Amino acid sequence: MIQDIFPHKLNNQYDPGIVAEDGDRVFIFRANQVYAGTDKLIEFPKVSEITLPDGKSRESAFTYLFSIDEERYFRFDTDVPEEVVSVDYKMQDLKELREAHTEPGYRIFAAYTAKHICDWYRDTKFCGKCGGGMVHSKVERAMTCSVCHYTAYPRIMPAVIVGVINGERILLTKYRRGYNHNALIAGFTEIGETVEQTVEREVMEEAGVRVKNIRYYGSQPWGIANDILLGYYCDVDGDDTITMDDNELKSAEWTRREDIVLQPDESSLTNEMMRNFKEGKLV
Numbered sequence: 001m002i003q004d005i006f007p008h009k010l011n012n013q014y015d016p017g018i019v020a021e022d023g024d025r026v027f028i029f030r031a032n033q034v035y036a037g038t039d040k041l042i043e044f045p046k047v048s049e050i051t052l053p054d055g056k057s058r059e060s061a062f063t064y065l066f067s068i069d070e071e072r073y074f075r076f077d078t079d080v081p082e083e084v085v086s087v088d089y090k091m092q093d094l095k096e097l098r099e100a101h102t103e104p105g106y107r108i109f110a111a112y113t114a115k116h117i118c119d120w121y122r123d124t125k126f127c128g129k130c131g132g133g134m135v136h137s138k139v140e141r142a143m144t145c146s147v148c149h150y151t152a153y154p155r156i157m158p159a160v161i162v163g164v165i166n167g168e169r170i171l172l173t174k175y176r177r178g179y180n181h182n183a184l185i186a187g188f189t190e191i192g193e194t195v196e197q198t199v200e201r202e203v204m205e206e207a208g209v210r211v212k213n214i215r216y217y218g219s220q221p222w223g224i225a226n227d228i229l230l231g232y233y234c235d236v237d238g239d240d241t242i243t244m245d246d247n248e249l250k251s252a253e254w255t256r257r258e259d260i261v262l263q264p265d266e267s268s269l270t271n272e273m274m275r276n277f278k279e280g281k282l283v
Contacts, residue, residue: 001220002098002267005068005106010113012066014141020062022048024072027065027114032224033091034111042102044111045089050076063121063136065114068106075118094224099265108267116223117141120154128152158189159227160198163273163283164211166236169254170277171207176250181263184270186229199232207252208243209236217276217283220269231269233283 003010020026025044028035037043052061062074094115098108124134124143132147143152162185164171172182187202189195196214203211217231244252260278263271276283 001269001272002105002109002112003221005109008068008106010066010068010109012113015064016136016138018064018072020047020058020064020074021072022046024062024074025110026050026062026074026076027111027118028076029115029118030091032094032115034094034097034115035089036092036097036111037089040102042097042104042107043089044073044107047074065117066110068110071110073110073114075114075121077121098267101265112223113221114223116156116221116226117154119226124152155226157225157227158195158198159186159222159225159229160189160195160202161186161229161231161270161273162199162203162211163217163231163233163277164203164207164209164236165233165277165283166240166254169256170260170274171203171209171236171242172251172253172255172260172274173206173249174251176246176248182261182274183263184273186270195230195232199234203234206245206248208245209240210238211235212237217273218269222269229269231273233273 024047026047027044035045047058047062061077063077065073065075067073094111102108126132127134127145127148127150129150130145130148132145134143134152135146137144137151141154144150164185171185173185174180175183185203185206187198189198193201199214200211203209211234214232214234217233219231220229222229240254242252257278257280260274262274262278
């Protein structure tokens, strides 16, 4: 999965005292695109390659995000015209970079993780209680209101991925919009629900079947959507007739192990769960 970067190690401990140096890497995002190198070996701009606007210092222009091993990553805290970086970089779609099997893989994980944090910084400029301007906390990864002192922390949204098993078949879906490869039932946890209740509700809403024997498999951070994905397997309970929600899905069907077509890359929890079933591993 995308977070499986061993032997590399993520260090995401917040440290506001770290100042950007020439060789540190910088993330610049626009929607779901990131400035990245144009070669197969993925690179992100170095601090030394960024032209700072007049009046901006490195301390004010860059926010430390995290490191992977000794490689440090920063956010550029201002709008970036395209001419500020070398022609060796261009805006590239994150999903396309991932599916192209770009190396090294730990930098794709870095980009997804940075996207999560950078989106939160972008969306937390003003206080949700009083409308005052937000400033960086000096002690933790948080933004604090300069007026009422309300503290906001990074938003992480829990969502489930569900492998519904029916004997030698599993329920495969395809989304109505966006991602066009095989997937499993998925959805966000609502306020007041347990995650297991989310599993039951999402399967009923999207496929119209009841489930039992809900069992946890594993989790995955998915920064491009601000998610923490929680994977579960379960068994169909009773009638296995599918009643598909055609607002969400364009297909939903019981698929035998040998007929499962996997996704084009190995990065997702969904694909790992489908592969487990296809290969007859304990689920």
